Amino acid sequence: MSSAVANGLAGAGGGLIAQILTYPLQTVNTRQQTERIVKKGLDGGHETSSSGNRRPGGTLVQMIQVIKTEGWGGLYSGLKPSLFGTIASQGVYYYFYQVFKNKAESIATARKVKGLGDGNVGMISWLAVAAMAGSLNVLLTIPMWVLVTRMQTQTQAERNIMERKRDALLREASENSAAASTLPEKLAELESSKPKPYGTLQAAAEVYSEAGIRGFWKGIIPTLIMVCNPSIQFMIYETSLRSLKEKRATNKHGVKQITALEVFFLGAVAKLGATVATYPLLVVKSRLQAKQDIGSNVSLRYSGTLDAIVKMIRYEGIFGFYKGMSTKIVQSVFAASVLFMVKEELVKYFTILAYKSRKIRLNALR
Template sequence: MSNAVLNGLAGAGGGIIAQIITYPLQTVNTRQQTERTAKTKSKTNQPSSSSNRGTGGNTLVQLVQLFQAEGLGGLYSGLKPSLLGTAASQGVYYYFYQLFKNKAEARAIARKNEGRGDGTVGMLSWLVVAAIAGSLNVLLTIPIWVLVTRMQTHTQAEKKIMEARMESARREMSTANLSESEIKAKLAELASQKPRPYGTFLAASEVYNEAGIRGFWKGIIPTLVMVCNPSIQFMIYETSVKQLQSKRPSIKTQPNDKKLSALEVFLLGALAKLSATVATYPLLVVKSRLQAKQEIGRDVMSRYTGTIDAIMKMIRFEGLHGFYKGMGTKIVQSVFAASVLFMVKEELVKFFLFIARKRHIRAIKSRDR
């Protein structure tokens, strides 16, 4: 098994485990990001009362509220395509990352042999390697994440659509010759309607009906720009690993054994992801807004035609605060997920190498008999 394939499989396994553990936080965070809250009330383009209500309470409160309202199904809405997306994304990313990393390291050694450089890969090279791997990953897997975002925010969007319909019905009935009891009965009937079951196939059909095949690549521009997130993350991670290993004395019996412990990998992964998340979070919010269901019958602040339109409307109606909605939740979720991913991935790589060595030794012994 090649080094790139081994790292791809280990990355996919680590990503799946991290995703399962942190998925409820991801669901809450996506809903926080897609919540529209006006910065000021004005007579023109004033959002309805439901739009003006943010997602109240801290993350823990929102987790409890979501569980009470929708159960585990709400917390893990879209988990199946998300696990598929995680396995595909991490597998694709780590495969290409390791492939280009090997080439970068081989090139650095070749330059050293030619008398140029010290044989190590520089920061810029790490950024390029991570950027290329990230871009390929985005182009191949973004349709899965469009569906995941739709499924995570479906109930939230349906509730807002229902609120708009009730407001419209209330205005219509107030002008008709209906008694107070008749109005209350009709509004109660509308309020009793529950969002329809929403699976992967229905989400895919909805995306296709709205925008055709292009709809599956919604948010591609901010997502591609966000390639700098894992680029920053891996640059910090690889640089930190190299620095830590360089300060660690080699064991005499195993001069090349400078492997980090699971805890060290966990902490370095957390540091790298924290730095990358803070730097690129506004792009993540724009991406989620574009991929979420555009609320029907709402005011102009709720509908976006593209990346630039989303950015301009967020600045106009919500201010800079809108670009950082739910960042605390995202930091906790992404840092913990990245730390678990790095730790599990490294342990899986060690396990796969151990199994490979065992098989190699067994093959040599059986050949010598």
């Protein structure tokens, strides 16, 4: 088994476990990112949101609200395509990351032989390696994440529609006595109506009906720019890991091996730095991929990345780019820590397995 295949399989396994553990936080965070609260003075003097006139509560409050209104399943909306996407994207990413990493290391070694450099891969090279792997991953797997975002925010969109219908009925009843007499029945009918089942196929059909095949690559520009997130993450991680390994190598009496807990913390620090640096782009990406259901206020519809950025600044201010950031930090840092820890352990396991397999084959040939 090649190192690229081993890292691809290990990355997919680590990503799968991390995704299952942190998915409820991811669902809430996506809803926080796509919630639109207009600044005072830009909507008739009132501060409103796309889900009514109330500001959403904190992460824990929102999780409890989802459980109350949608059950535990609400926190896992879109889990199936998300797990498939995680396996595919992590497998693709780590496979190509290892391929490019091996190439970068061989170039650095060749340069050292020629008397150029110390044989180590520099920070810029790590950034380039991660960026190339990330770009390939984005281009191949973004359609799956468009569907996941739709499924995570569908219930929220349905609730917005229900609230607008309720407001319209109340407004009509206040202006028309005949409508007021039938208001209780209409409200009861509205309350009894349930959202339509919304699975992967329904999400795909909706995306296609809205924008055709191009719809599955919505948000591609900020997502490609977001490649700098894992690039920064892996630059911090690889340089920290190398520094720690070098210190351990010179330690004659201490522990030489890097422990799983140390990898966990290195992954946490790396992801924290990358998330803080790139979070605004993540919000823009989520806005573009989510169902743009904001009623008659066409000024809040986004035609593209630049249009989304301009309108977010105008209607929501800089704060709009950092909505749900605390939730994302907790979710992504924990997920990255688990992913790195599990991945490194799986790589060790696959390496031992490959070594034993080669040994058995050699013994059989003797």
